[in-house]
Amino acid sequence: MEPARILAEHTDGLRHEYRVTLDPQQVSEAVDAQLRRAGAGLAVPGFRPGRAPLAVLRSHHGRRLRNDVVDRLAIGVARRLIAERGLSPLGRPSIHIDTAAPETFVLTVEVTPEITLGHMADIHIHRLQVENGDAGSKDLAQEYVRRQLFDALIAQCAFPVPGDWVDTEYAVLIAGYRDAVGEEPDPATRSDLEAIAERRIRLALLLSEVARGNAIEVPRSEVEQRVEQIADRDPEHQNEIIDYYLDHPTAMAELQSPLLEARVVDFILEHCHISEETVDAEHLRMLVLGDTADAS
Numbered sequence: 001m002e003p004a005r006i007l008a009e010h011t012d013g014l015r016h017e018y019r020v021t022l023d024p025q026q027v028s029e030a031v032d033a034q035l036r037r038a039g040a041g042l043a044v045p046g047f048r049p050g051r052a053p054l055a056v057l058r059s060h061h062g063r064r065l066r067n068d069v070v071d072r073l074a075i076g077v078a079r080r081l082i083a084e085r086g087l088s089p090l091g092r093p094s095i096h097i098d099t100a101a102p103e104t105f106v107l108t109v110e111v112t113p114e115i116t117l118g119h120m121a122d123i124h125i126h127r128l129q130v131e132n133g134d135a136g137s138k139d140l141a142q143e144y145v146r147r148q149l150f151d152a153l154i155a156q157c158a159f160p161v162p163g164d165w166v167d168t169e170y171a172v173l174i175a176g177y178r179d180a181v182g183e184e185p186d187p188a189t190r191s192d193l194e195a196i197a198e199r200r201i202r203l204a205l206l207l208s209e210v211a212r213g214n215a216i217e218v219p220r221s222e223v224e225q226r227v228e229q230i231a232d233r234d235p236e237h238q239n240e241i242i243d244y245y246l247d248h249p250t251a252m253a254e255l256q257s258p259l260l261e262a263r264v265v266d267f268i269l270e271h272c273h274i275s276e277e278t279v280d281a282e283h284l285r286m287l288v289l290g291d292t293a294d295a296s
Helices: 024-041 053-084 135-157 163-181 189-215 219-234 234-249 251-269 280-289
Strands: 004-012 015-022 092-096 102-111 124-130 273-279
Touching: 004 053, 004 234, 015 024, 015 053, 015 234, 053 092, 053 102, 092 280, 102 189, 124 280, 135 251, 135 280, 163 189, 189 251, 219 234, 234 251, 234 280
Parallel strands: 124 273
Antiparallel strands: 004 015, 015 102, 092 102
């Protein structure tokens, strides 16, 4: 890790935190090199462009350039540290420069959890059929299957979930509750929403791992077709909607996610054990709607 030095490191579940200090001499040399390169374009009172001594340039512009140099060197050191430790970041690592010690920074990395999937054949699904069922009954039957499948998938393997992801999902759920109910959730509701947030993140990671391990992908053409379907709902702004999605990868990813989930669910259903039972519509509604567990 030279010319940087790790002062402290701490691991808490998936979160790895390192306090690192840069070599002051390297920082100073990098600042001086940048001052020399930029000297002709740096304004210094009393000197013609390019004629100010290095010490004067350092006095007038050194602090600003030093911050830029520290940022750049910290990013390079962080990348090497992550590679040397064999870390697989789940998201973008964060770098926080210590204002009290400008050549010291804290690197925080949340790593991808190790997920060992069970055998799909060990998953048992009880599929319910409704005689002469309407579209609503068929949707409830599919929801019942999905819920069983997700519960079974979660029960197959235990792994830590990234706290930052759970916190973000929890915040979304809290905001949604406020908008829907018009008041703050009580402690019991907050606990329920936190459990739902963790479940959603756990499921997202599990479904992603099933997709990765079995080469399940969604063709871009299928996502683009979905974009066109959305755009067709608003003919007056059709082109703008299409351009928005094509220009924003995050928005495209949000459309891709449910499509990938559907493919993963179909894959698991093709390989798991399924038993079937015919029930009446009322019994089906009791099983599905009477269960308060989160469905997604």
